[in-house]
Amino acid sequence: MxxxxxxxxxxxxxxxxxxxxxxxxxxxxxxxxxxxxWWSFNGDVENPTVHPSVAVTMHDGFCHFFIKDGKMQFLNDCTHRLAGNTVEMENI
Ligand SMILES: [Zn+2]
Known part of the structure; x- marks a missing residue:
């Protein structure tokens, strides 16, 4: 997937x-x-690795993470509950 x-x-x-x-x-x-x-991507849609980190500014928050081996490593400056956590990416 x-x-x-x-x-x-x-x-x-x-x-x-x-x-x-x-x-x-x-x-x-x-x-x-x-x-x-722009960003580098290993080309693997099932286990993506992307460099450098991705930062997303939204009207209601901030999301900042690395994508590595199909996981999102959320950095501590995120404004959401997963700040500082690493989680498996969802299939789309
Ligand atoms: Zn996010």
Whole structure:
């Protein structure tokens, strides 16, 4: 089962989406933005590893994590209950 899914791919952008168990919504990372490489991704949709960390600012909070071997490592500056925890990513 895939944990990340390609949302958009064209000449200038490549965007991947995944479900965040902490926020209960979809977050994204870019492997290509403005035609240039952006986050690095190991290409494994079942056990994704992405570098560097991903930070998401929402109107009601902040979510910051590493994606490694299909898990999300939430950092301590998250405003949600999973701050400081590592959890398995959900299948999408
Ligand atoms: Zn989140």
């Amino acid at each position: 895939a944990k990340v899914k390609l949302h958009l791919s064209n000449d200038t952008e490549e965007i991947w989406g995944f479900k965040c168990p902490a926020c209960g919504r979809t977050h994204q990372f870019w492997t290509k933005k403005d035609g240039k490489p």
